[in-house]
Amino acid sequence: MEFLSEVIGEAVVLSIDSLILGLCIKQLSKCKHILNTLQSAPVLGIDSSLQKEISKYPNDVIPYAVVRGLVKPLGNPITSNYNQTVTGVIQRLTIKEHVVARTSAGFWSDQTRTIHEVCNSTPFVLCNGKYSIEVIDALAAELLDLDVISDKFEPMSPGVIDHVWGFFSGVRQRGLQTMEEMLRDGSYITVIGEISKSSGGIKIQPPRDGLPLFLTTATKSSLLKRLSSSKDFLRILLVLFGSIGAIASGRIAYKYIKRRRRKIAEDVMKKQLAAGRKERRAQNRDKNLSEVQLCVVCSENPKEVILLPCGHVCLCEDCSDNIQDKCPICRERIDSRAPAFIT
C-alpha cells in the first residue's frame, strides 16, 4: 500500500499509456490488414469480361476488388436543397454549432459540435458504357468522398445577457454552419468492396470479413499511399507511447529496488543495534541472583520487564523480545510492556 502511494503518478501514467498503446496496436494491425488485402485486390474493368472473372472465384464472389466507373442513379436522383441544378445519389446534410468553450485548463478554445446530420441515398450503379455494377449499402462505406454543394456560416451576434451567461456556463455561441455534401450523378469514382452476382446482374457491397468499403475519387495507388502514411503515423505513435510506458515501468522498478535496498539496510542496522543492546545488558547484569529473581523462560537473566495489563514481572528483556502475544504466567494478552526496576 505504502509503495503504491509512492508510485501513484507512474501507475496512472502507465495505465493510461497502456490503454492508448492497445488502441494503437489494434488500429495498426487493422491498417496493415487492409493495406495487404488492398495491395493484392484485383482492379477490374466494368465490361463484358466481368461476369467471366467472377465465375473464376469460389461461390462466384470476389472478396475484395477495385472498380472504377460513372455514378448513375437507378431511379430518380436526389436534388440538392441549395442548388436546384445539382442532382446526386447520396446526400449528407450537416448542421454544426461553432462555440468558444472554456477547457478544463481554464483557456477558451474554438470548438465545433455536430448537432444534426441526415443522410439520404437512392439506389445507383457504376457504369461504363452499357455495362454496370450496382453499389449496395454505400452509406456503410468507411471512406465516402462527397462534393461540397453548399457551406454556409451564420454568425450569431450575442447580447449582453449572452455574454454574462457565456461567462458562467463556459460556452459562448459563435454561429451555425450548415453544409450539404453530395455524391453527384455522373462523377467518376473508385469503389472497393466485395463483388458478386445478383439476380439482375453484378453488385458490389461491404465485404463480409470486416474489411471496409471505399467510395472515393482517389485511385487505388493514391489510396494505398494514404493508407501507408497513416500506418507510418500509427507506428510513430506506437514508438512514442511505447517509450512513455517503458520509462514509467522503469521508474516503478527503480523505486521498488531502491525501497528494497533501503529496507534491507534498515533491518541490518536494527539487528546490529539489538545485538549491541543485548551485549551491554549482559555485561551489566548481576550474576548472583536467587531463583525467584530469574526470568521464568531462560532462568539465566534477571526479571526486567513488566507485562501490562496483567502486571506480571517474569521476563528478561531478551526473552521479552521473543514473546509477542501472551503472558507466560497467566496467558493474558500483552497490550504493552515497560521496564521494571526491582531494588
Ligand SMILES: [Zn+2]
Ligand atoms: Zn529470559
Ligand SMILES: [Zn+2]
Ligand atoms: Zn500475567
